[in-house]
Amino acid sequence: xxxxxxxxxxxxxxxxxxxxxxxxxxxxxxxxxxxxxxxxxxxxxxxxxxxxxxxxxxxxxxxxxxxxxxxxxxxxxxxxxxxxxxxxxxxxxxxxxxxxxxxxxxxxxxxxxxxxxxxxxxxxxxxxxxxxxxxxxxxxxxxxxxxxxxxxxxxxxxxxxxxxxxxxxxxxxxxxxxxxxxxxxxxxxxxxxxxxxxxxxxxxxxxxxxxxxxxxxxxxxxxxxxxxxxxxxxxxxxxxxxxxxxxxxxxxxxxxxxxxxxxxxxxxxxxxxxxxxxxxxxxxxxxxxxxxxxxxxxxxxxxxxxxxxxxxxxxxxxxxxxxxxxxxxxxxxxxxxxxxxxxxxxxxxxxxxxxxxxxxxxxxxxxxxxxxxxxxxxxxxxxxxxxxxxxxxxxxxxxxxxxxxxxxxxxxxxxxxxxxxxxxxxxxxxxxxxxxxxxxxxxxxxx
Amino acid sequence: xxxxxxxxxxxxxxxxxxxxxxxxxxxxxxxxxxxxxxxxxxxxxxxxxxxxxxxxxxxxxxxxxxxxxxxxxxxxxxxxxxxxxxxxxxxxxxxxxxxxxxxxxxxxxxxxxxxxxxxxxxxxxxxxxxxxxxxxxxxxxxxxxxxxxxxxxxxxxxxxxxxxxxxxxxxxxxxxxxxxxxxxxxxxxxxxxxxxxxxxxxxxxxxxxxxxxxxxxxxxxxxxxxxxxxxxxxxxxxxxxxxxxxxxxxxxxxxxxxxxxxxxxxxxxxxxxxxxxxxxxxxxxxxxxxxxxxxxxxxxxxxxxxxxxxxxxxxxxxxxxxxxxxxxxxxxxxxxxxxxxxxxxxxxxxxxxxxxxxxxxxxxxxxxxxxxxxxxxxxxxxxxxxxxxxxxxxxxxxxxxxxxxxxxxxxxxxxxxxxxxxxxxxxxxxxxxxxxxxxxxxxxxxx
Numbered sequence: 001x002x003x004x005x006x007x008x009x010x011x012x013x014x015x016x017x018x019x020x021x022x023x024x025x026x027x028x029x030x031x032x033x034x035x036x037x038x039x040x041x042x043x044x045x046x047x048x049x050x051x052x053x054x055x056x057x058x059x060x061x062x063x064x065x066x067x068x069x070x071x072x073x074x075x076x077x078x079x080x081x082x083x084x085x086x087x088x089x090x091x092x093x094x095x096x097x098x099x100x101x102x103x104x105x106x107x108x109x110x111x112x113x114x115x116x117x118x119x120x121x122x123x124x125x126x127x128x129x130x131x132x133x134x135x136x137x138x139x140x141x142x143x144x145x146x147x148x149x150x151x152x153x154x155x156x157x158x159x160x161x162x163x164x165x166x167x168x169x170x171x172x173x174x175x176x177x178x179x180x181x182x183x184x185x186x187x188x189x190x191x192x193x194x195x196x197x198x199x200x201x202x203x204x205x206x207x208x209x210x211x212x213x214x215x216x217x218x219x220x221x222x223x224x225x226x227x228x229x230x231x232x233x234x235x236x237x238x239x240x241x242x243x244x245x246x247x248x249x250x251x252x253x254x255x256x257x258x259x260x261x262x263x264x265x266x267x268x269x270x271x272x273x274x275x276x277x278x279x280x281x282x283x284x285x286x287x288x289x290x291x292x293x294x295x296x297x298x299x300x301x302x303x304x305x306x307x308x309x310x311x312x313x314x315x316x317x318x319x320x321x322x323x324x325x326x327x328x329x330x331x332x333x334x335x336x337x338x339x340x341x342x343x344x345x346x347x348x349x350x351x352x353x354x355x356x357x358x359x360x361x362x363x364x365x366x367x368x369x370x371x372x373x374x375x376x377x378x379x380x381x382x383x384x385x386x387x388x389x390x391x392x393x394x395x396x397x398x399x400x401x402x403x404x405x406x407x408x409x410x411x412x413x414x415x416x417x418x419x420x421x422x423x424x425x426x427x428x429x430x431x432x433x434x435x436x437x438x439x440x441x442x443x444x445x446x447x
Numbered sequence: 448x449x450x451x452x453x454x455x456x457x458x459x460x461x462x463x464x465x466x467x468x469x470x471x472x473x474x475x476x477x478x479x480x481x482x483x484x485x486x487x488x489x490x491x492x493x494x495x496x497x498x499x500x501x502x503x504x505x506x507x508x509x510x511x512x513x514x515x516x517x518x519x520x521x522x523x524x525x526x527x528x529x530x531x532x533x534x535x536x537x538x539x540x541x542x543x544x545x546x547x548x549x550x551x552x553x554x555x556x557x558x559x560x561x562x563x564x565x566x567x568x569x570x571x572x573x574x575x576x577x578x579x580x581x582x583x584x585x586x587x588x589x590x591x592x593x594x595x596x597x598x599x600x601x602x603x604x605x606x607x608x609x610x611x612x613x614x615x616x617x618x619x620x621x622x623x624x625x626x627x628x629x630x631x632x633x634x635x636x637x638x639x640x641x642x643x644x645x646x647x648x649x650x651x652x653x654x655x656x657x658x659x660x661x662x663x664x665x666x667x668x669x670x671x672x673x674x675x676x677x678x679x680x681x682x683x684x685x686x687x688x689x690x691x692x693x694x695x696x697x698x699x700x701x702x703x704x705x706x707x708x709x710x711x712x713x714x715x716x717x718x719x720x721x722x723x724x725x726x727x728x729x730x731x732x733x734x735x736x737x738x739x740x741x742x743x744x745x746x747x748x749x750x751x752x753x754x755x756x757x758x759x760x761x762x763x764x765x766x767x768x769x770x771x772x773x774x775x776x777x778x779x780x781x782x783x784x785x786x787x788x789x790x791x792x793x794x795x796x797x798x799x800x801x802x803x804x805x806x807x808x809x810x811x812x813x814x815x816x817x818x819x820x821x822x823x824x825x826x827x828x829x830x831x832x833x834x835x836x837x838x839x840x841x842x843x844x845x846x847x848x849x850x851x852x853x854x855x856x857x858x859x860x861x862x863x864x865x866x867x868x869x870x871x872x873x874x875x876x877x878x879x880x881x882x883x884x885x886x887x888x889x890x891x892x893x894x
Contacts, residue, residue, distance in 0.1 A: 027747075031605050031747045032605075034746075035605055035606070035607060035746070035747070038605075038607055039604075039605065041672060041791050041792060041795035041796075042604050042672075042790060042791055042792070042795075043792075044787075044792045044795075139602065144748075145603070145747070145748035145749065145751060146602075146748075146751050147597075147598050147601070147602020147603060147751075150594075150597065150598075150601060150602040151594050151597075151598075151602070153489075154594070154597060154601075154769065155586065155593075155594020155597045155598070155602075155766075155769055156592070156765060157486075157489050157769050157772050158478050158479075158482055158485075158764075158768035158769045158771075158772060159482070159765055160482060160485055225488060225489075283733070283754060286730070286733050298592075298765060299482070299761075300474075300478045300482070300592070300761045300762065300764055300765035300768070301591075301592035301593075301755065301756070301761070301762050301765035301766075302592065302755070302756045302759075302762055303755065303756070304592060304593050304594075304753070304754065304755035304756075305752075305753070305754040305755070306752070306753055306754075307730060307751065307752040307753075308748065308749070308751035308752065309748070309750070309751075312749075314746075314747045314748070314749065315747065315748050317605075317747055318603060318605050318606055318745060318747035319602075319748075321605035321747070322601065322602055322603060322604045322605045325601075325604050325605060326601060326604075329785050329786065330785075333780075333782045333784075333785055334782075335777075335780045335781075335782035335785060337780075338776050338777075338780055338782060338785075339776065340491075343489060344488050344489055345488060345489070345490075345491045348487075348488035348491075349488075
């Protein structure tokens, strides 16, 4: 018996193999190597980087690897009995899934940062882990280095979750922050994000909200023990938000963030991603630039927020290696499956439908670029009224020269279905608006 | 083999006994009972509240207990073989320690929210756990429901921690927030906190900083794998902060929080608790009222912050029950000792000294109530200059009627030793100041 009270023989060394030696792969290798002594002092066994596999074995990643570690030999890594934990950092939904499935079939626990894969093929991955009796760590798939998934599955596990709301994409948050602070338009802020290395050359997955949706799907699945189909989630990006909208929000004491919002209802869950107007005094409103944050409400804990850098080699490497340590503890003690990958026992999950977006009820910010003619405002208000939508405030913004004038309306709580019906009428009436109305949903309660 | 891959027979039911049925005890019982099905779905075994022991078995705590659960029979609880986990919620450093030691000696894992006990007798408790081969959960001892200890020991475990800074006492934060927002003086804000139930009738432990010091000692011990003697930590409360100081801070773009700050140096750690002036734009500055937050900087993850309600029956109950679930998973799988109570393996810890407070180097806010006479400012600046302390700004506040005028100085970085020497001279010179100079240390970097 050791000082920790665990009986039986324990592995003195846990072997790690990494597949994919890009940004996150090199960050992970750097943390594993540099902090090896610390990791051993915490885990109780040495955690050794045995192999890294990548197609490119010549580029300098700024990490000094022991000789013989880097190769192109994926089969060799998967067949290496000294590799207990395989870290998949290839990304995407192509080869990555096969690597994870093959590694698990070979009896290895796996760690991945691949949110796209988990959000679309998570059920298959989790089922394979169950069959193989191995663990899957994926803390790095959401929120970079901040330990939000572990909070949902362990630290706050006693709670029935009421809601989750997250700033989950640093690229979008950086763009919105620059737009708000400097009055930049979306295109210019995106260009600056790209120049600063905070946006990809092809930023589609980020700015269209899909990356945020992947992360929200993963969190909601863990929070409520249900598979979540990301395709059923309403997902809208930030491309249509303008500097004018951010100025109008500020005048209303609010700000605009790309939020992933999920809430537990009686018989369904809400799960949606869109630009969201929130009170400027709330904790999430104050998360700026490349930072991510997740605000969780639980029935016991009340509200909790985690905040941190949502991306980058080192923060993501921190999450990957912390997962490796978690799995290494389980390998060491023969305690794999201690916390199910799905947070709930596989046979105790239940599918919960996602509520149709049309059923959403919230407040709406509507910015109409109106023809400057008598009766136009009455015409718009009339259409809204026909749909049962009442207005809390109307403000005419006269800041742009020309034939059209922005009019900003805040509605009382209204149904998405009614708002969309009204907008179809308004947008179709060329005598009312010069361009489609901009809609930003307001989130009032938590956050 | 189950779907989780764990072999062997697993306990279908984990028994829990609670000692102490006060505020946190009733919150814990409520969460355990109300969320029993959720807990079983997550853990894989039923987690049953078997016994609660308290001297008072008649008062109504608003929790409907199953018959026969509540008694005064501590021996019966400790001797009950169906109780796997004992939750100590008696508090204080009296009976609590004996309860924990007896429970562990009886082979039971233990959970406690008792920061005072852990900060002063933690080494004895941890050593006993090691000997007995059981787990100790104490998430609820720091930061109420926010899972900060689990973040330090698991979610961020790959990091060498650079610094920790926390708003760890909701009473003090509530008082400072009221003083800042409403211009209240300390005594009035304290009275309001007491009236609102956010401060004890005897608030000493909170307002003098001791509660914060206990929590910081626990966090620093886990972060760096060292015993921390709370008596070696500089600890100063908020009683001397005035509404005027908060106004002056606001004019400087700063705010004042009671922070626990710990930093890793080459050969020592800094660990100190005192009113601290921080930039109003930093995340910690925006944590108001009864909320707590901890800002962590790690070598890999960069900065991460957790935020939540630092006290209360339900938030603390959330942390206690999440700990119970953690330990139940270990009981279920025979994996006790998976994460050592000390975060580092017992034999891989090393005592790191706490750096003497006099060696601190930082910026200082000095508020001098000066005699309104020629040469006084020159006299004060002269004393500071003799000690090598240079001033970044001097501002005379002329907002009070009378013979004395407040003068606010911000120093450049200076040594605590020099500042204290200068203050001894200045405070001793009745021709310079009408009352002792108020000193608030500034924290510039993280946070």
